Amino acid sequence: MHFMNETLPRFGDAEIPDSTHISLFGTVPDSIVDGPGLRYAVFVQGCSHGCPGCHNPESQPAEGGTVTAIADLLADIEANGLVHDVTLSGGEPFEQPAACAALARELKRRGYGVWSYSGYLYEDLERRAAEEPAIADLLDAIDVLVDGPFVESRKSLELKWCGSSNQRLIDVPATRRTGSVQLWHPASFTLERPANW
Numbered sequence: 155m156h157f158m159n160e161t162l163p164r165f166g167d168a169e170i171p172d173s174t175h176i177s178l179f180g181t182v183p184d185s186i187v188d189g190p191g192l193r194y195a196v197f198v199q200g201c202s203h204g205c206p207g208c209h210n211p212e213s214q215p216a217e218g219g220t221v222t223a224i225a226d227l228l229a230d231i232e233a234n235g236l237v238h239d240v241t242l243s244g245g246e247p248f249e250q251p252a253a254c255a256a257l258a259r260e261l262k263r264r265g266y267g268v269w270s271y272s273g274y275l276y277e278d279l280e281r282r283a284a285e286e287p288a289i290a291d292l293l294d295a296i297d298v299l300v301d302g303p304f305v306e307s308r309k310s311l312e313l314k315w316c317g318s319s320n321q322r323l324i325d326v327p328a329t330r331r332t333g334s335v336q337l338w339h340p341a342s343f344t345l346e347r348p349a350n351w
C-alpha cells in the first residue's frame with residue numbers, strides 16, 4: 155500500500171482536522187536520499203514557502219492531498235520490515251504539526267528514528283512552540299531537523315541531505331536540552347583491516 159498518486163478525499167478549504175489524519179502528497183517506502191540509510195519518506199501536502207526551484211512544486215497547494223488515517227500510514231510503515239527510520243518532508247510538515255507530531259511520537263514509541271525537513275528556521279519554530287503545543291510536540295518527537303528554505307542561488311549537488319548550503323542538519327534533542335542550536339553530524343567510524351589481510 156503506497157499512497158503516491160492515489161486519488162482520495164480532498165481537504166479543499168477545510169482545515170487539516172486533528173491528530174488522527176494527515177494530508178499526504180505521497181510516500182516513498184525505500185528512500186536513500188532523505189537522510190542516512192534506507193528510510194520511509196512521508197511527503198505531506200501543503201507548503202506556503204514557495205521557494206523558487208522547489209523540488210516538489212506539486213506539493214505546495216494545501217488542497218489536493220491524500221487524506222490518510224495516521225493508523226493506516228503507521229501500518230504501511232511497519233509492514234516494511236527493512237526500514238527503521240522515517241523522514242517527514244513535503245510539503246511542509248510544520249504546517250500539519252498536530253498530525254505530524256502524532257505520527258512522529260508514535261514512530262519514536264515503536265523505536266524508529268525520525269527526521270523532518272522544514273522550510274522554517276529552527277529558531278522560528280522554537281519561538282512558535284511556546285504558544286503552539288503541536289509545534290513543541292513535533293520538535294520533541296524528531297531526532298534531526300533539516301531546516302530553512304531551499305535557496306536556488308545556494309544550491310549544491312555536493313551536499314548530503316540538503317538542497318542548498320543555507321540549510322542545517324540540527325540535532326534536535328541536544329538543541330532542546332542545551333537551548334542553543336547543535337548541529338548533527340553522522341557518527342564517525344574507522345574501518346580496521348582484519349588481522350589476516
Ligand code: SF4
Pocket residue numbers: 201202203204205207208209210211213214244245246272273303304
Ligand atoms: S520548503 Fe520545500 S516543499 Fe516548500 S516550497 Fe520550499 S523547497 Fe518546496
